[in-house]
Amino acid sequence: MATGPRPDWITTPITAGLLRGALDLERTTHGVLPHRLPARARAQCADAQLAMAESQPSGVRLALRTRATAVELDTLPTKRRYAGLPPRPDGLYDLLVDGRPAGQGSVPSGNTLHIDLATGSLEHRPGPVGTVRFTGLPERDKDIEIWLPHNETTELVALRTDAPVGPAPDRGRRVWLHHGSSISHGSDAASPTTTWPALAASRAGVELINLGLGGSALLDPFTARALRDTPADVISLKIGINLVNADLMRLRAFGPAVHGFLDTVRDGHPSTPLLVVSPILCPIHEDTPGPTAPDLAALAAGRPRFRAAGDPAERAAGKLTLAVIRDELARIVERRAAEDPHLHHLDGRALYGEADAAELPLPDELHPDAATHRRMGERFAELAFAAGGPFAAPDLSAHG
Incomplete structure (x- = not known):
């Protein structure tokens, strides 16, 4: 059963230094929204399809160095629902520890974008923030990556851990x-x-x-x-x-x-x-x-x-x-x-x-x-x- 964060957990501000794969970070009412196109590019095209696509964080991940054994990430995703089609699965968050798969999670709550492919109509319905949790991580210094859902616009609201976190170091990869x-x-x-x-x-x-x-x-x-x-x-x-x-x-x-x-x-x-x-x-x-x-x-x-x-x-x-x-x-x-x-x-x-x-x-x-x-x-x-x-x-x- 989900419970709230322990009082001794550390909340770390989510900044561009903790993210890889994003070209811009927009401050929102709830937190920050990673973008894959910079603001200047977004301002030059009002196309709804482009706005949805570039805000879906394909390849965007939190990249951390920490001894934490538990991580919580509050997010506000935007789900898509297509008229006449079965509901799409919730977007997945992939956890990597030192480059190896170590868990998956999802956030069932969030906003919903209702799309009618036959007419092209769109309707946005607001929803609540949710939390994805990863626990039982090895108690040692390690690199952690949390890959955000590639197919859900995802506002990042809060990052909590049971030990301090910092940006993962540059490993010199191309x-x-x-x-x-x-x-x-x-x-x-x-x-x-x-x-x-x-x-x-x-x-x-x-x-x-x-x-x-x-x-x-x-x-x-x-x-x-x-x-x-x-x-x-x-x-x-x-x-x-x-x-x-x-x-x-x-x-x-x-x-x-x-x-x-x-x-x-x-x-x-x-x-x-x-x-x-x-x-x-x-x-x-x-x-x-x-x-x-x-x-x-x-x-x-x-x-x-x-x-x-x-x-x-x-x-x-x-x-x-x-x-x-x-x-x-x-x-x-x-x-x-x-x-x-x-x-x-x-x-x-x-x-x-x-x-x-x-x-x-x-x-x-x-x-x-x-x-x-x-x-x-x-x-x-x-x-x-x-x-x-x-x-x-x-x-x-x-x-x-």
């Missing part, structure tokens, strides 16, 4: 800055440490900053500037699927937009290894343009499912499909790489392709499931970070 769509954000992953970028980062031994923004990888200039201004040792950009989903631009605009996005990132990272990743296989949009629309018949039956609402004949007018985008990205990177030896390209189908789709089909026609996230994370770690990959760790032995 920083990987990644940008992508809801697939990179972690849609349908099992937990925050098992999104494919989090799994790849763990296998590669790097620190992740995940700017995977559900529905919002749209070549926005403010996102490019956020990437430009964020220190990183390696950078990857996964481009394509959201441009088709939103039916946002035509081929004439796409090429220059990619060049402009890369130019901006390069303004801040002129020689950082930069990997452009094209879309994974998505059969409904390989040769059929967007927009992507909810399958209303499936929704009526209580199943989330999407369909391609464009017409393949519209490709002649410049509408984008995944096949068109892959060809154009490969061409752009090849051309730029002649003058930029640190720019690389990866066909997304190397992460999830035809054979994978036959074995592990996309459950809603758009998003990978937990098993596919694991496969993609393992493959990205091998293709990008292993010896011979564009992000392979430099060999320091030659200088020793």
Whole structure:
């Protein structure tokens, strides 16, 4: 049975120094809200989808050094409820002790955002603060990470422990800055440490900053500037699927937009290894343009499912499909790489392709499931970070 905190527990203010993976920390009525885009970027776009996505703390974690055997975190999450669909599970908090999984928890209470996919309507209903607790931790100095739910906007209200805490020390690991769509954000992953970028980062031994923004990888200039201004040792950009989903631009605009996005990132990272990743296989949009629309018949039956609402004949007018985008990205990177030896390209189908789709089909026609996230994370770690990959760790032995 849950009880209140013991009177001898220590309450530690939650500051930016205790967090990793966030680019901004907003003070709220209840506490602080981590953001994955800076305030200047948020001020340049009033899109509700972007606001929801960037405030969901995928890859954001508290990183502490402490002897504490018990930790309590008060939070105010925002849950999503979709009309006609079963309730989504509560978001998970993953606990790591010295880098190893050591527990999970959730906060059942919180605000609720009611969404009707058929009409696009949104309704916000307020709810109470809740607490996630981790007890029985080893009584020794240790690094603790609490990964926040990747799919719930999470205000951090209070941090309590039974021993003092401070920021986890910098272990000298390289920083990987990644940008992508809801697939990179972690849609349908099992937990925050098992999104494919989090799994790849763990296998590669790097620190992740995940700017995977559900529905919002749209070549926005403010996102490019956020990437430009964020220190990183390696950078990857996964481009394509959201441009088709939103039916946002035509081929004439796409090429220059990619060049402009890369130019901006390069303004801040002129020689950082930069990997452009094209879309994974998505059969409904390989040769059929967007927009992507909810399958209303499936929704009526209580199943989330999407369909391609464009017409393949519209490709002649410049509408984008995944096949068109892959060809154009490969061409752009090849051309730029002649003058930029640190720019690389990866066909997304190397992460999830035809054979994978036959074995592990996309459950809603758009998003990978937990098993596919694991496969993609393992493959990205091998293709990008292993010896011979564009992000392979430099060999320091030659200088020793």
